[in-house]
Amino acid sequence: MSDQDLFYLLALLKVDGVGDIMAKKLLSHFGNAESILKAKANQIAGIDGVGSVLLKNLKDKTIFEKANKELEFIKSDGIKTSFFQEEDYPDRLKHCIDAPVLIFSTGNIDLQNRKIISIVGTRQITSYGTEFCKKLIEDLVPLDPVIVSGFAYGVDIVAHQLAMENNLQTIGVLAHGLNQIYPRTHKKYMAKMEVNGGFMTEFWSSSNPDKEKFVRRNRIVAGMSEATIVIESADKGGSLITANLANDYNRDVFAVPGRVTDKYSQGCNNLIKTQKANVLTSAADLVYILNWDVENRVKTVQKQLFVELESDEQKIYDYLLKNGKQLLDIIALECDFPIFRISGILLNMELKGVIRPLPGKLFEAI
Known part of the structure; x- marks a missing residue:
């Protein structure tokens, strides 16, 4: 993000009444903070949640003084910034509706x-x-x-x-x-x-x-x-x-x-x-x-066995590896096999040592 883009974003975030959710809504509509702050009132008025008070606050000139002061601090202290639309922003946090628009880090x-x-x-x-x-x-x-x-x-x-x-x-x-x-x-x-x-x-x-x-x-x-x-x-x-x-x-x-x-x-x-x-x-x-051992299980199966799986078996194994333990009926449904066939396939896979049965008609990949 350029210094100019960051300056306008900081100014937007200093507008009274603009929280993370409203900021994202405005950014989605206008594309960037500069466009929001330079837009005319009638261009903003139709956006859901924008009332007369917020329209007035968006024209508050003191936000630029505050933004400039913070930008000076960021640059002088080597602070890193992560905008919610950028790649270096925490990936899982992007999917939280109330996540911060901007994160500062060292x-x-x-x-x-x-x-x-x-x-x-x-x-x-x-x-x-x-x-x-x-x-x-x-x-x-x-x-x-x-x-x-x-x-x-x-x-x-x-x-x-x-x-x-x-x-x-x-x-x-x-x-x-x-x-x-x-x-x-x-x-x-x-x-x-x-x-x-x-x-x-x-x-x-x-x-x-x-x-x-x-x-x-x-x-x-x-x-x-x-x-x-x-x-x-x-x-x-x-x-x-x-x-x-x-x-x-x-x-x-x-x-x-x-x-x-x-x-x-x-x-x-x-x-x-x-x-x-x-x-x-x-x-x-x-x-x-958390299924963190999936990679280890894949390596174990490849190293230990080099088992040749039939195409139907491979389809089920890949499904279980991705989704974790599953009910027999769900495996049949998701992998598109009739129930009378799935039992035999699962038994063969169990004998080959690539899956194991669990209580309650559950199966998981090893």
């Missing part, structure tokens, strides 16, 4: 073709939570995931530290501008995080870490990740908000179970009890449910 963040998970939880992490997080991240190292969290006390900073110790990329999503850090005691971790990962925020340099901004921050943590993991949580807390946002975005959520008497297991246990999260007892649970 460090060496690389999200292209990466496995991305967020790890969140209480600010009062216990030894149980710490040990679980340590084992989880160590076991995930061969899959080289990106670890996202909020750089807060407790679970957040433990996850970031463990990611760094294991040479995994880690990203802190902040609830304020990049000209400061909160909490200040975590400043000592910044330089190392920016070597392999970094920091990300939607907030301008004028933004302080106010309470409501942490909730807004959480939607980025949930939206950019393939899955959200809650390590420990009381029955109320920011990590549960993140988990609910992840569910709203149709992401997988995992929670670490704990004793019913433990205060910081109550939130996790409730997520599991209300079926808002998968039980997470080890890295294997995560890998299995």
